[in-house]
Amino acid sequence: MRMKRFIEDLNNLVGTTNGFGNLVLSMAERSVYAMNNLDAEVAKSVMDDYAQVDYLDGLIEEEALRILMLFQPMVSDMRMVAVILKTITYMERIGKYCYNVAKAVIYLSDAGVKRSYKNISAMGELAVDMIRMVTETMKDRDITRFEEISAKDQKMDELRDLVLNKSVEYMSRDPCCVDVCTYFISISKFFERIGDHACKSAEKITYMVNGKRVNYN
Amino acid sequence: MVMIMDNVIDIQNVNLWYGDHQALFDVSMPVQKNKVTALIGPSGCGKSTLIRSINRMNDLIDGCRVEGRMMFHGEDIYGPGTDVIKVRKKIGMIFQKPNPFPMSVRDNITYGPKIHGITDKDKLEEILEKSLREAALWEEVKDRLDKSAMSLSGGQQQRLCIARTLAVSPEVILMDEPTSALDPIATSKIEDLITELVKEYTVVIVTHNMQQAARISDYTGFMYIGEMVEFDKTDKIFQNPSKEMTDRYISGRFG
Numbered sequence: 160m161r162m163k164r165f166i167e168d169l170n171n172l173v174g175t176t177n178g179f180g181n182l183v184l185s186m187a188e189r190s191v192y193a194m195n196n197l198d199a200e201v202a203k204s205v206m207d208d209y210a211q212v213d214y215l216d217g218l219i220e221e222e223a224l225r226i227l228m229l230f231q232p233m234v235s236d237m238r239m240v241a242v243i244l245k246t247i248t249y250m251e252r253i254g255k256y257c258y259n260v261a262k263a264v265i266y267l268s269d270a271g272v273k274r275s276y277k278n279i280s281a282m283g284e285l286a287v288d289m290i291r292m293v294t295e296t297m298k299d300r301d302i303t304r305f306e307e308i309s310a311k312d313q314k315m316d317e318l319r320d321l322v323l324n325k326s327v328e329y330m331s332r333d334p335c336c337v338d339v340c341t342y343f344i345s346i347s348k349f350f351e352r353i354g355d356h357a358c359k360s361a362e363k364i365t366y367m368v369n370g371k372r373v374n375y376n
Numbered sequence: 377m378v379m380i381m382d383n384v385i386d387i388q389n390v391n392l393w394y395g396d397h398q399a400l401f402d403v404s405m406p407v408q409k410n411k412v413t414a415l416i417g418p419s420g421c422g423k424s425t426l427i428r429s430i431n432r433m434n435d436l437i438d439g440c441r442v443e444g445r446m447m448f449h450g451e452d453i454y455g456p457g458t459d460v461i462k463v464r465k466k467i468g469m470i471f472q473k474p475n476p477f478p479m480s481v482r483d484n485i486t487y488g489p490k491i492h493g494i495t496d497k498d499k500l501e502e503i504l505e506k507s508l509r510e511a512a513l514w515e516e517v518k519d520r521l522d523k524s525a526m527s528l529s530g531g532q533q534q535r536l537c538i539a540r541t542l543a544v545s546p547e548v549i550l551m552d553e554p555t556s557a558l559d560p561i562a563t564s565k566i567e568d569l570i571t572e573l574v575k576e577y578t579v580v581i582v583t584h585n586m587q588q589a590a591r592i593s594d595y596t597g598f599m600y601i602g603e604m605v606e607f608d609k610t611d612k613i614f615q616n617p618s619k620e621m622t623d624r625y626i627s628g629r630f631g
């Protein structure tokens with residue numbers, strides 16, 4: 160029989176992981192808001208939250224390993240613990256990219272930049288969408304949601320190329336904006352990476368739900 | 377599932393009754409050569425019954441009746457011309473509780489070969505050493521071959537029983553919960569031994585320890601109330617079984 164303690168510990172692990180997902184999602188939403196509005200204060204709140212991301216990553220890992228040691232979960236339980244271990248790593252990275260976006264926003268705002276690019280905003284929106292797909296599916300296991308994730312990731316790549324090309328164009332026209340453009344290029348790169356990590360998380364969560372290996376990249 | 381190749385044993389639609397009580401329902405399962413096949417399932421689901429029926433140990437039980445086909449190299453073990461003694465020589469059995477004969481280590485091993493007509497002393501000595509080495513017991517008992525087998529530890533006794541089975545050159549070794557009476561270290565030794573043995577032999581093992589089945593077997597059959605619910609590669613059974621019930625049993629949600 161499954162021990163009561165095992166069921167409780169597993170539920171707690173899932174709960175903490177979902178909390179972790181919520182935190183990262185909220186950081187993404189705020190970093191996008193901060194970027195769209197060049198709001199240094201909101202950006203600062205994202206940077207502050209990274210410490211909690213780091214903490215939860217370590218905490219969940221420790222707890223998952225403890226569960227493996229104590230209960231040696233099998234079949235779907237094993238897939239769940241293994242996928243949580245993988246997903247938190249992707250989530251931690253996403254949290255770090257949100258932190259990096261926020262840091263760049265603070266720089267841009269200090270430099271007196273007043274507005275962002277439309278394409279970068281679109282990338283931010285996509286990033287938030289993709290993270291939300293992951294966190295929601297972690298909760299309700301409805302992997303049909305992932306049907307669209309590859310398309311979103313592809314869109315993300317296209318937008319990054321657009322941002323890059325446009326920025327290069329601006330920079331060659333006006334060398335004074337090299338600084339600012341470089342930051343925008345970085346931000347687009349961060350969002351693109353967030354998309355990649357969200358895709359990898361989605362692959363793992365699919366494995367958790369149905370045991371099948373899929374490729375969303 | 378592609379597993380038509382090289383089946384030493386092929387269990388085909390076997391039904392088994394103890395008197396009026398039906399214990400196996402239309403069970404089918406292949407046993408591949410040089411592989412470990414594990415049987416899992418809750419107590420009373422028929423694992424021992426099935427494994428015992430493979431070498432006709434059930435013949436010894438009054439009122440036991442078998443239908444269906446139990447093929448061993450293409451010949452029905454329950455066919456009219458079958459020599460039961462030969463079947464049990466070719467398909468040996470190890471039980472949960474080690475059951476060495478109350479005699480010396482040497483006599484335990486040479487008993488079977490003598491019964492099967494080997495009298496040459498050198499030949500018997502050769503079988504003795506070979507069997508004990510194959511059972512990873514030689515180093516531990518080579519200086520006490522004439523001591524009583526009862527003086528060995530539980531784990532050593534179990535390996536002695538394995539050596540005793542090996543001494544009559546079987547092809548298949550059936551094991552019914554061979555480690556459930558042993559401590560963890562003795563258990564690891566038996567598991568290592570099984571991994572070695574399948575290079576030469578074919579093993580069918582019943583175990584209650586899921587991790588053990590996952591570790592040592594190539595194929596796993598999950599049984600429930602006399603039926604074979606799912607049979608597949610072990611990795612598949614323990615990571616992503618096809619039947620919800622298999623998942624529920626292995627993860628301990630019932631049973």
Ligand SMILES: Nc1ncnc2c1ncn2[C@@H]1O[C@H](COP(=O)(O)OP(=O)(O)O)[C@@H](O)[C@H]1O
Pocket residue numbers: 394397399417418419420421422423424425426437
């Ligand atoms: N010698 C026997 N006589 C009558 N019924 C038996 C005998 N051995 C087992 N059974 C019955 O057959 C069913 C399967 O038992 P068994 O094969 O021992 O299960 P398992 O090994 O999976 O625990 C059970 O219902 C059990 O009571």
Ligand SMILES: [Mg+2]
Pocket residue numbers: 423424425552
């Ligand atoms: Mg039994």
